[in-house]
Amino acid sequence: MNKWLTVEKLSKNFGGVKALDEFSCHFEQGEVVGLIGPNGAGKTTFFNVLGGMLEADSGSAQLNKKKLTSIPAHRIANMGIARTFQKLRLIRQVSVLENVMLSFRNQSGENLVSLVIRWSKVRTQESENYDKALTILKRVGLQEKAGDLADTLSYGQQKLLTLACCIASDADLLLLDEPLAGVSPSMIEIVLEKLRELKNEGKTIVVIEHNLEAIMDDFDRVIFMDSGRKICEGKPDEIRNDPRVIEAYLK
Amino acid sequence: MDYLIHILILIGIYVMLSSSLNLVAGYTGMLSIAHAAFYGVGAYTVALMSLNLHTPFLVNLVCAIIICGIFGAVVGIPSLRIKDDYFIIAAFAFQIIAFSVMNNWVSFTKGPMGLPGIPQPNLFGWKISSYPDFLLLTVIMCVVCLLICWRITHSPYGRVLQAIREDETFALSLGKNVAGYKISVFVLGAMLTALPGALYTTYISYIDPSSFTVDESIFIISIMIIGGAGRLWGPVLGAVVLVMLPELLRFVGMPNSIAANMRQIFYGGALVVCMLWRPQGLVGKADVLRK
Amino acid sequence: MEQLFLNGILVGLLISLISLSVYPVICLVRFFHFAHAVVIAAGAYFSFLLSRCFGWPMGIAIPLAILLSAGLGCLMEVAVYKPLRKREAKPIVFILASLGLYTVLQNVISLVFGDDTKSIRTGPVREGLNFLGARITPIQIITIVTAIVVVVGLLLFMKYTRLGKAMRTVANDANLARVVGIDSDRVIMWAFAIGSGLAGLAGILMALDTDMTPTMGMRPFMMGIVAMIIGGKDSIIGIVLGALLLAFAQQYGAYYLGSEWQDAIAFAILLIFLLFRPQGFLGKKV
Numbered sequence: 001m002n003k004w005l006t007v008e009k010l011s012k013n014f015g016g017v018k019a020l021d022e023f024s025c026h027f028e029q030g031e032v033v034g035l036i037g038p039n040g041a042g043k044t045t046f047f048n049v050l051g052g053m054l055e056a057d058s059g060s061a062q063l064n065k066k067k068l069t070s071i072p073a074h075r076i077a078n079m080g081i082a083r084t085f086q087k088l089r090l091i092r093q094v095s096v097l098e099n100v101m102l103s104f105r106n107q108s109g110e111n112l113v114s115l116v117i118r119w120s121k122v123r124t125q126e127s128e129n130y131d132k133a134l135t136i137l138k139r140v141g142l143q144e145k146a147g148d149l150a151d152t153l154s155y156g157q158q159k160l161l162t163l164a165c166c167i168a169s170d171a172d173l174l175l176l177d178e179p180l181a182g183v184s185p186s187m188i189e190i191v192l193e194k195l196r197e198l199k200n201e202g203k204t205i206v207v208i209e210h211n212l213e214a215i216m217d218d219f220d221r222v223i224f225m226d227s228g229r230k231i232c233e234g235k236p237d238e239i240r241n242d243p244r245v246i247e248a249y250l251k
Numbered sequence: 252m253d254y255l256i257h258i259l260i261l262i263g264i265y266v267m268l269s270s271s272l273n274l275v276a277g278y279t280g281m282l283s284i285a286h287a288a289f290y291g292v293g294a295y296t297v298a299l300m301s302l303n304l305h306t307p308f309l310v311n312l313v314c315a316i317i318i319c320g321i322f323g324a325v326v327g328i329p330s331l332r333i334k335d336d337y338f339i340i341a342a343f344a345f346q347i348i349a350f351s352v353m354n355n356w357v358s359f360t361k362g363p364m365g366l367p368g369i370p371q372p373n374l375f376g377w378k379i380s381s382y383p384d385f386l387l388l389t390v391i392m393c394v395v396c397l398l399i400c401w402r403i404t405h406s407p408y409g410r411v412l413q414a415i416r417e418d419e420t421f422a423l424s425l426g427k428n429v430a431g432y433k434i435s436v437f438v439l440g441a442m443l444t445a446l447p448g449a450l451y452t453t454y455i456s457y458i459d460p461s462s463f464t465v466d467e468s469i470f471i472i473s474i475m476i477i478g479g480a481g482r483l484w485g486p487v488l489g490a491v492v493l494v495m496l497p498e499l500l501r502f503v504g505m506p507n508s509i510a511a512n513m514r515q516i517f518y519g520g521a522l523v524v525c526m527l528w529r530p531q532g533l534v535g536k537a538d539v540l541r542k
Numbered sequence: 543m544e545q546l547f548l549n550g551i552l553v554g555l556l557i558s559l560i561s562l563s564v565y566p567v568i569c570l571v572r573f574f575h576f577a578h579a580v581v582i583a584a585g586a587y588f589s590f591l592l593s594r595c596f597g598w599p600m601g602i603a604i605p606l607a608i609l610l611s612a613g614l615g616c617l618m619e620v621a622v623y624k625p626l627r628k629r630e631a632k633p634i635v636f637i638l639a640s641l642g643l644y645t646v647l648q649n650v651i652s653l654v655f656g657d658d659t660k661s662i663r664t665g666p667v668r669e670g671l672n673f674l675g676a677r678i679t680p681i682q683i684i685t686i687v688t689a690i691v692v693v694v695g696l697l698l699f700m701k702y703t704r705l706g707k708a709m710r711t712v713a714n715d716a717n718l719a720r721v722v723g724i725d726s727d728r729v730i731m732w733a734f735a736i737g738s739g740l741a742g743l744a745g746i747l748m749a750l751d752t753d754m755t756p757t758m759g760m761r762p763f764m765m766g767i768v769a770m771i772i773g774g775k776d777s778i779i780g781i782v783l784g785a786l787l788l789a790f791a792q793q794y795g796a797y798y799l800g801s802e803w804q805d806a807i808a809f810a811i812l813l814i815f816l817l818f819r820p821q822g823f824l825g826k827k828v
């Protein structure tokens with residue numbers, strides 16, 4: 001088991017509900033993997049456990065041979081994992097630009113001590129980050145909105161902004177929870193294009209998505225889960241025709 | 252004239268108190284009900300040191316800052332790692348208990364009798380004794396305090412504080428050590444109260460525990476909220492309005508005994524009204540307290 | 543020594559009573575209702591008003607004062623908390639509003655009655671009876687009995703009555719409660735009524751023992767809240783044990799270290815629990 005990211009027998013219960021039931025899987029660097037399954041299958045819970053937002057009842061996850069389970073969420077994020085949320089999360093009362101600037105990791109100006117003793121370093125880094133943030137916003141086509149409050153963006157633009165935040169984090173592993181849900185068809189194209197760009201840069205991307213028509217062909221591999229378990233996995237075409245998947249989506 | 256200067260000095264003290272609270276509550280979203288207790292710790296430190304050890308003002312001030320910081324850590328570290336609920340309780344308990352210790356530890360603090368005759372400060376040979384002297388000291392301290400607040404809130408650090416106020420989970424997912432930020436800003440807020448604490452002690456030259464009650468904490472909170480939480484100038488405006496108010500009440504001829512209660516009823520009521528109809532206060536950001 | 547033990551029991555039960563009075567409210571509304579502290583004082587002052595100013599007998603004044611306290615709690619709920627709940631305000635807004643309510647009500651009391659100590663005790667201070675080597679006054683016996691009755695009553699109430707079960711459902715899961723057709727506003731109103739009534743009762747007992755001032759509620763309220771954290775927020779037995787632990791630590795601590803430290807001991811216990819067992823000793827692990 002020397003995959004880049006391995007997940008072994010993760011379990012998570014909510015009261016009586018088994019949201020994750022000995023869920024195991026693995027990811028290689030540079031893959032784009034689809035995580036699909038009916039509502040309540042435990043997909044979001046998987047992201048939450050992986051990201052440290054929830055503690056697993058049992059099981060383990062390892063990134064690059066380093067243990068992910070039972071370490072604090074912020075440290076997991078700093079190990080090179082960025083994520084978006086199904087219920088969109090942004091800092092709505094600050095500007096679009098500041099949301100991106102928040103996402104840069106290891107800023108010396110975020111430390112109270114270096115804020116005092118390394119004043120000039122903080123200043124130069126801040127202005128570099130400012131430029132980088134603008135570049136990223138340009139890349140996702142939000143440069144004109146840079147100064148607006150994040151709250152004033154349309155829903156699709158907000159999703160793009162969360163993607164921009166993931167880009168700014170410079171993480172190797174991106175966990176995207178339903179990036180296309182509620183996004184207009186024209187915007188879907190933009191999001192997909194950005195995904196392909198990120199794949200070409202060598203990022204590993206795990207995507208939870210229901211809109212399979214739009215995104216299925218971009219997946220290298222698809223994992224289908226239901227009731228907290230992995231039912232099957234394979235190439236998109238195999239999954240499309242798998243009777244278990246068809247049945248689950250019909251019922 | 253002296254009366255006017257007195258009012259200005261009081262305003263300055265409350266500007267510092269509510270601005271430091273603003274860092275904790277307005278920017279980071281953690282309501283601390285212990286601010287008057289920290290203020291008291293700072294004030295008592297300066298008073299006891301200058302009375303018993305006869306150390307110079309600056310030394311006392313530095314010690315007060317450090318001791319306030321230590322108490323901030325004692326309250327913050329156990330409670331902020333877990334849930335905000337626990338923090339509110341711990342801060343509240345600290346407020347009540349700090350008062351009770353100041354009030355009951357008679358051998359050290361003289362209890363409700365208070366400590367009289369606190370010497371006036373001497374800064375590098377500048378003997379601060381007249382009203383204008385104290386006003387200048389107040390202005391200097393206020394400027395320092397507001398500069399610190401400004402610097403903090405307009406930095407990447409301050410940006411994270413606001414992110415924590417708006418959405419802790421999101422801040423975590425961006426790799427921010429939320430508990431660490433909360434603890435550090437709380438300790439910082441506690442340390443800043445040593446400034447007004449030292450000023451008040453030496454200016455009035457007498458302190459007793461009644462200046463550091465829960466009611467005082469609520470007063471500081473009201474200043475911040477009514478002025479506008481999460482804005483640098485909000486607490487300044489709030490302090491001006493709420494400190495002037497009782498003076499106006501006195502001006503219209505309300506007897507002192509009633510005026511004290513009326514003042515508190517007014518700002519307590521204003522707090523409730525703000526929450527129901529205008530959470531942003533006078534100049535606050537529209538949504539600091541909204542969903 | 544016996545006296546110390548007896549005082550521990552007495553203070554512990556009084557803290558339990560206050561803790562349990564705020565328990566139904568906090569379980570349901572999920573924020574710390576600081577204005578509860580003033581309801582404790584209000585109970586005492588209502589009984590003062592009725593028995594001293596109006597000259598009514600205690601048998602009428604006390605029950606009526608309890609009812610008035612309950613009404614005061616409901617009034618706060620209707621006038622302030624319910625509108626805030628409808629707006630889905632953040633928890634910090636509720637707490638700020640409750641601090642405002644506390645300030646207003648406390649100052650109304652001191653405006654009306656003055657800041658000086660008032661008494662509803664009748665007759666001279668009694669010597670107290672001798673009980674297993676300790677002195678106990680009749681009012682202290684009444685306090686102990688009342689507190690025990692309230693604890694048992696509340697336990698039975700939460701377990702067996704429809705309203706008690708509804709409260710537990712709303713406390714656990716407001717959405718589920720809506721699904722099964724529980725009117726959560728009505729349940730919350732009852733929680734305020736019961737909790738505030740008990741707070742009023744606690745205030746009256748305190749006043750009968752040691753007189754009253756407008757700020758008398760804050761410190762016991764804080765002790766009640768700390769007991770609740772120590773005991774684990776979800777269990778009545780835990781709260782009572784927490785209150786007793788707190789009271790004993792205070793009594794014995796004051797005896798050995800000096801009385802100025804008895805509150806600091808309470809704080810130390812709180813910090814120890816927060817550090818090592820934040821769920822309280824009977825609470826479920828989160």
Ligand SMILES: Nc1ncnc2c1ncn2[C@@H]1O[C@H](COP(=O)(O)OP(=O)(O)O)[C@@H](O)[C@H]1O
Binds near residue numbers: 037040042045
């Ligand atoms: N915080 C939570 N508390 C209780 N139950 C939860 C929680 N989060 C998820 N669940 C339950 O776990 C199951 C899986 O949910 P989720 O992971 O959100 O599914 P998906 O994202 O696949 O739609 C669902 O039955 C859901 O009700």
Ligand SMILES: [Mg+2]
Binds near residue numbers: 086
């Ligand atoms: Mg989901």
